[in-house]
Amino acid sequence: MATTEPRTEGRVGPSPGPWGIWRRLLVASVTVVAAYDLVFLALIGEVIPPLLAGAVLTVIGVGLLPRFRRGGVAVLGLTSLLLLVAMLPFVAAHLPHPSSPIDFTHAAIALLGRTAAVVAAIGAWREASPALGRRVATLVVALLAVSLVVSGVAVTTTVSASEIAGDVVAELTDAAFPASLTVPPGGAIHLENRDRFRHTYTVLGTSLDVELPATTAVRFTVDLAPGTYEVICDIPGHEFMSAQLIVE
Ligand SMILES: [Cu+2]
Numbered sequence: 001m002a003t004t005e006p007r008t009e010g011r012v013g014p015s016p017g018p019w020g021i022w023r024r025l026l027v028a029s030v031t032v033v034a035a036y037d038l039v040f041l042a043l044i045g046e047v048i049p050p051l052l053a054g055a056v057l058t059v060i061g062v063g064l065l066p067r068f069r070r071g072g073v074a075v076l077g078l079t080s081l082l083l084l085v086a087m088l089p090f091v092a093a094h095l096p097h098p099s100s101p102i103d104f105t106h107a108a109i110a111l112l113g114r115t116a117a118v119v120a121a122i123g124a125w126r127e128a129s130p131a132l133g134r135r136v137a138t139l140v141v142a143l144l145a146v147s148l149v150v151s152g153v154a155v156t157t158t159v160s161a162s163e164i165a166g167d168v169v170a171e172l173t174d175a176a177f178p179a180s181l182t183v184p185p186g187g188a189i190h191l192e193n194r195d196r197f198r199h200t201y202t203v204l205g206t207s208l209d210v211e212l213p214a215t216t217a218v219r220f221t222v223d224l225a226p227g228t229y230e231v232i233c234d235i236p237g238h239e240f241m242s243a244q245l246i247v248e
Pocket of ligand 1: 175198233234241
């Protein structure tokens with residue numbers, strides 16, 4: 001890139017100039033997020049088209065930057081803004097649950113990385129102060145480190161429940177509930193989530209809403225009147241998960 005660096009926005013600061021710091025933050029953010037999106041898809045064994053499209057647009061945007069500075073910034077900034085908005089329901093669902101590390105870190109990295117990328121794109125476009133760029137970068141790295149520590153602590157302190165004689169014992173694998181469970185009123189279910197991502201056992205029309213952390217067994221009591229209930233997983237994208245709970 002032999003083009004001359006433009007103005008330094010009135011600040012006689014040390015190099016790199018405004019473009020350099022914001023460009024680095026932008027490229028680092030979108031690269032980390034896109035790479036982790038691909039790792040996430042491999043880990044959960046699914047294809048999520050918007051994440052794949054985001055990865056392709058990231059490569060295109062980064063490729064444009066050396067020759068078409070504003071074009072590259074626009075592609076990366078707008079891609080990040082759209083994905084940030086699209087990811088918000090998933091971020092809201094997973095961020096309160098650090099004990100499921102794949103879902104949680106994906107949500108945290110998507111939120112932090114895409115936000116950083118949008119801010120960096122604006123900073124690069126406007127050639128904002130390099131000092132501000134460094135502060136934003138430091139803040140993003142610090143928040144990322146905190147979220148990784150929080151998740152690590154939550155994972156190590158989340159222990160599977162033991163089953164007790166008389167429990168209805170069941171397991172959930174490949175995002176499929178046991179089709180039907182029958183439990184006496186006041187009885188308990190010992191349910192093991194064998195997936196590497198979280199689910200919920202949410203009994204519609206009742207207050208029974210059980211969090212099922214990844215690769216963890218949970219034991220809960222069913223204090224419901226006799227009857228047949230519909231069970232769902234209330235995580236966005238898991239609408240296909242349903243089952244029956246019979247209390248009798
Ligand atoms: Cu689920």
